[in-house]
Amino acid sequence: MKPTGKVTLLSAGPGDLDLLTLKAARALTCADVVLLDDLVNPEIASLAPQARVIKVGKRGGCRSTPQAFIERLMQRYARKGLHVVRVKGGEALLFGRAGEELAALRQAQIPVEIINGVSSAFAAAAGLGVSLTHRDHCQGVIFVTAHLRDHSEPDWRALAATRMTLAIYMGMSRIETLCASLAQALSSETPAAVVQWAGSANERRVTGTLATIAAVATEAGLGSPAIILVGDAIGEAVTLAAFEAEMPLLRSA
Amino acid sequence: MKPTGKVTLLSAGPGDLDLLTLKAARALTCADVVLLDDLVNPEIASLAPQARVIKVGKRGGCRSTPQAFIERLMQRYARKGLHVVRVKGGEALLFGRAGEELAALRQAQIPVEIINGVSSAFAAAAGLGVSLTHRDHCQGVIFVTAHLRDHSEPDWRALAATRMTLAIYMGMSRIETLCASLAQALSSETPAAVVQWAGSANERRVTGTLATIAAVATEAGLGSPAIILVGDAIGEAVTLAAFEAEMPLLRSA
Numbered sequence: 001m002k003p004t005g006k007v008t009l010l011s012a013g014p015g016d017l018d019l020l021t022l023k024a025a026r027a028l029t030c031a032d033v034v035l036l037d038d039l040v041n042p043e044i045a046s047l048a049p050q051a052r053v054i055k056v057g058k059r060g061g062c063r064s065t066p067q068a069f070i071e072r073l074m075q076r077y078a079r080k081g082l083h084v085v086r087v088k089g090g091e092a093l094l095f096g097r098a099g100e101e102l103a104a105l106r107q108a109q110i111p112v113e114i115i116n117g118v119s120s121a122f123a124a125a126a127g128l129g130v131s132l133t134h135r136d137h138c139q140g141v142i143f144v145t146a147h148l149r150d151h152s153e154p155d156w157r158a159l160a161a162t163r164m165t166l167a168i169y170m171g172m173s174r175i176e177t178l179c180a181s182l183a184q185a186l187s188s189e190t191p192a193a194v195v196q197w198a199g200s201a202n203e204r205r206v207t208g209t210l211a212t213i214a215a216v217a218t219e220a221g222l223g224s225p226a227i228i229l230v231g232d233a234i235g236e237a238v239t240l241a242a243f244e245a246e247m248p249l250l251r252s253a
Numbered sequence: 254m255k256p257t258g259k260v261t262l263l264s265a266g267p268g269d270l271d272l273l274t275l276k277a278a279r280a281l282t283c284a285d286v287v288l289l290d291d292l293v294n295p296e297i298a299s300l301a302p303q304a305r306v307i308k309v310g311k312r313g314g315c316r317s318t319p320q321a322f323i324e325r326l327m328q329r330y331a332r333k334g335l336h337v338v339r340v341k342g343g344e345a346l347l348f349g350r351a352g353e354e355l356a357a358l359r360q361a362q363i364p365v366e367i368i369n370g371v372s373s374a375f376a377a378a379a380g381l382g383v384s385l386t387h388r389d390h391c392q393g394v395i396f397v398t399a400h401l402r403d404h405s406e407p408d409w410r411a412l413a414a415t416r417m418t419l420a421i422y423m424g425m426s427r428i429e430t431l432c433a434s435l436a437q438a439l440s441s442e443t444p445a446a447v448v449q450w451a452g453s454a455n456e457r458r459v460t461g462t463l464a465t466i467a468a469v470a471t472e473a474g475l476g477s478p479a480i481i482l483v484g485d486a487i488g489e490a491v492t493l494a495a496f497e498a499e500m501p502l503l504r505s506a
Contacts (some may be wrong), residue, residue, distance in 0.1 A: 018276035019369060021266070025275060091371075094394065095379045098441070099387030099489060106382075114379040116272060116371040116452070118344075124369040125346045128358075133398070134352030139407050140397035141347065142417065154392050158414045164395065199369070236352060 005032070005078040006252040007105055008085045011092040011117025015200025017047070019118045024128025027115055027241035032082035035073060037096070039089040039225055048085065054186065067097055078110045091119035095145050095169055104129040119143070121167035123145045126226040128207070128237035132165050137232035141162045146178055146228075148169035153181065160185035172224045182230060183210045191235035196226040207237050258285070258331040260358055261338045264345040264370025264374035265293045268453025270300070272376070277368045281489060285335035292342040292478055295395070301338065306376035320350055322393065325359040331363045344372035347399050348422055372396070376452025377480040381460070381490035385418050390485035391415045392406065401430055406434065415439035419486035425477045429467040436463045444488035449479040460490050 003200035008027050013014040013019035028034070036042065036137050045053045056070045064171045070086075081223025092098045092114060094216055100241060117138065121143060125132045134143040144154050147170035160182055172194075179192070195205040206218040210230060217226075261280050262412075282286070283301040287337035290293065291310025298306045302428040309323045323339075330337045342389050345351045345367060374396060378385050385394040395415065397407050400423035412419060413435055424431055425447075432445070441464035461469040463483060 013369075015272070016276070018279070019274050021272050021274055021371065022278060023269070023271035025433075026271070044449070069349065091375050091388075092383045093375055095386055097388070099384035099389065099486065102382060102384065104488065114382065116266075116375045118274065118381050119373065122344050122346055122369045122372075126369050129355060129365070129367065131346045131349075131352035131355065132436075133346075133348055135350070135402055138353065139401060140395055142393055142395045142415070143386070143415070144393035148392060149388055158411075158416075161411045162395070162408065162415065163411075164397070205268040213284075233352065236356065 004098050005082040006111040007074050008081045008113045009092045010087050010115045012087050013118040014120045016042045024115045031085040032075045033084045037085045040087050044134045075108045091117050094119050120198045121227050124195035130144050130236040134233040143167045145169045156181040157185045168228040171228045172226050177212050179214050191230045193234050203210035258335040259364040260327050261366045263338050263340050263343045263368045265340050266371040267373045267376035267451050268294045272371045284338040286337045288339045293451050328361045344370050347372050352417045353487045373451045374480050377448035383489040387486040390475050391417050396420045398422045409434040418486045421481040424481045425479050432463050446482045449475045
């Protein structure tokens with residue numbers, strides 16, 4: 001009997017292949033099978049020259065590969081003794097379905113390795129030139145998905161009560177209502193920003209306040225995938241925008 | 254007059270040099286000056302063969318390089334036309350003093366580039382084999398520092414009210430009291446874990462509950478630097494620990 005292969009749960013980062021870790025790049029080099037999520041930069045396949053590459057995207061709301069099928073696919077190839085690399089956008093251990101995939105692989109007794117990466121909210125902050133947790137403004141940051149399993153909303157009031165920076169994933173389809181909910185608990189002048197395709201060649205960003213950001217983002221034509229950032233720490237980005245106009249070299253490296 | 258150089262604010266990740274991004278590794282290759290924080294793996298200097306390497310650590314509570322001096326040092330070298338790489342542990346835009354350093358560099362009109370990385374809490378989750386946000390358990394994760402500027406405590410009750418996973422940085426010196434505070438708002442049976450030196454060769458981890466984790470960590474001799482994780486999503490790690498005993502191949506890659 002052939003020895004069992006293994007599955008590597010790999011974080012692809014926000015898009016730019018340069019934001020992969022050295023460990024991730026090496027794992028791809030020796031992959032036999034690569035399973036790619038929708039939002040992952042397809043050029044990542046060039047780093048896995050030996051691999052069979054299979055797209056298994058699951059776009060919110062669209063018809064797509066069922067989760068159970070993806071899990072069976074990983075197990076089938078691993079059982080053949082192959083090295084399966086499951087590529088997830090951003091950081092694999094934040095949102096997505098890593099928890100369920102890990103549980104399924106464990107139950108099937110298939111060895112798993114996890115390789116971390118850069119999550120989109122950090123790339124968004126880098127694009128804006130701000131720390132997510134400037135200590136003049138807050139004690140931390142909350143990463144929350146606006147896309148809940150039961151189609152309900154997160155408890156925006158409880159999140160606002162922490163006075164922390166909010167990094168909202170998958171919120172663009174309801175940006176207007178979520179900003180309105182937050183404005184009931186926070187000042188409507190609270191700085192906010194939207195960064196689409198953060199950390200990729202197509203990155204676009206706008207800044208404003210809780211009162212204005214939904215309109216500003218809509219007017220600029222920004223949609224999914226994007227990160228919505230809210231909090232006083234994000235106010236530093238406004239200064240940056242003003243500064244950049246005079247100082248185009250900034251972040252030109 | 255020589256052209257102004259630039260500063261790269263570089264995220265070194267949690268320790269293992271393999272967890273640097275490709276972009277970070279390349280920036281180091283052509284650095285002229287490297288300013289290293291305390292908790293950064295000193296072997297990173299081997300990736301910057303041309304650079305003058307200066308240690309500018311600022312351990313909490315210890316005598317160390319004042320922040321203002323670090324900022325002046327960056328500016329002085331950049332003004333000489335050099336490429337200064339400021340290396341920060343974990344992700345540069347989470348805690349640390351990136352916000353202040355960015356503001357100082359902007360005021361001095363020095364071009365800045367930011368390179369993201371892997372924050373320790375993600376490495377801790379990888380070590381435990383869990384998602385930080387398993388959707389059976391929560392809608393997000395909070396990254397909070399227990400080490401506040403004015404020596405007060407974060408509002409643990411407000412954080413607990415969000416029902417999210419908590420990733421607590423710099424909390425080991427007060428783990429007992431902070432777990433007690435959290436246990437006033439959460440069940441004392443809430444799963445918890447401590448991971449010391451997450452994502453490095455010296456990584457050590459223990460799991461327990463809010464009621465037990467402080468004693469378990471102390472008995473195992475775990476101290477700073479460590480991440481404390483609290484929340485139902487972390488309960489998946491307990492299953493993993495039980496499973497690993499029978500299945501040592503797991504994450505052996």
